[in-house]
Amino acid sequence: MTGEQGLRERKRQRTHDAISAAAISLFVERGFDRVSVAEVAAAAEVSKPTLFKYFSTKEDLVLHRIADHRGESARVVRGRRPGEAPLAALRRHFLDGLDRHDPVTGLNDDPRVLAYHGMVFSTPSLAARVAGHAAAEEAALADALDDAAGTRRDERGRPEPGARPDGLTGRLAAAQIVAAQRVLARDNWRRLTEGCTAARAHPEAVAAADHAFTLLDAGLAPYRD
Amino acid sequence: MTGEQGLRERKRQRTHDAISAAAISLFVERGFDRVSVAEVAAAAEVSKPTLFKYFSTKEDLVLHRIADHRGESARVVRGRRPGEAPLAALRRHFLDGLDRHDPVTGLNDDPRVLAYHGMVFSTPSLAARVAGHAAAEEAALADALDDAAGTRRDERGRPEPGARPDGLTGRLAAAQIVAAQRVLARDNWRRLTEGCTAARAHPEAVAAADHAFTLLDAGLAPYRD
DNA sequence: GAGAATCATTAACCGGGTTAACATTCTAAC
């Protein structure tokens, strides 16, 4: 197995995790803007330039977890079951996330996760970066949707008349799907911050997701199979 | 007329405009990240603290124009014609914008406007701030849509059964509308950067907008009147 | 014209992020 990449790699990983843990702990405790990167570096027992070799910006100290999900929607579409519509695959994936209490769905009531989300949403520079991540997600999903429309061909290998990979429809659909997921996640998170447990909120979250995807589906006829 | 608010006000306005003009000119010429605010202040013949009394961040030097459109979508919905559906009013307003070659529709081929947009889109920190502005726009529009749904009542003043101001539907609709407008504007801008004139691109832009709003309409049945 | 309020300036500071020069440590080849 290639799991052990030598001592160097392991040390690097440990330093990475130590910095991240120190950062999130301090940020959650005192607020993102009231902790300097110098303090984070000191808490992690590294120097400031070293910290910036591991995380290129202060925001990345917090958002590298979210960044790990980069292109997830696009991957779901590309890896969908044969014959399954892209939107159906995305709906199924989101509902699976709710069942798993995946933090990206907002339906996770672990206090640490709630505190993490609260910090992100209440810090403008972090919220802005999250929005930027959504834009990238959108672009990747648009490509995947256009590919899906382009590969939906008849027997002769020509695209069907209804399938028009003009790029615009894909971008519109991607924007609306990403927007819907964001609104759903934020709504779930809001419910949990009001004291509801994830288990109790689950049915409403499922209903809301079904509602949202049904609205999407009605508005995305070109991608219905 | 209250236009003359004294010498002080006029001077202030002139300083404001001088700083903005110097900033955008320098930024377009050399790129946002390769011009320091100290240079902008020097070009506008003011000191750095003075500059920051007029514009609270470097990004605001560029984005105060866009910020002036704050809440436009919500205003359109609240000021719609009697009996007009919110989405119909937004569609009409967007098409009007295309006819007027309003820069917010992306369909303005003035070289200065194109350069301005190019600078904004190619500068991550500016693009992020624009996304943040879109989020605020979204929230305001969501409120307006929920109000519209709430005020759509029967003769006795009670909300109709179909009108459910649960907040979620409004946020979903607002997110999708704002997303669609953003995609449309960016698509128009892309066409113009490829050398097309605004006049030549106008028919396609109208068709794209109609396409997008039709998709939205099909997916936003609860807000159809 | 004098006093009060406003507005500008200089100079210094803080925090995020980068750079350069130097020291350390793991790896690899002899």
Added chain:
DNA sequence: GTTAGAATGTTAACCCGGTTAATGATTCTC
């Protein structure tokens, strides 16, 4: 083993965005 050398770490200094203090200059008001 020893050693060359690539990675990686450290310190110290710097740049830039943004803020604050003390001070000085204008404009409004009376």
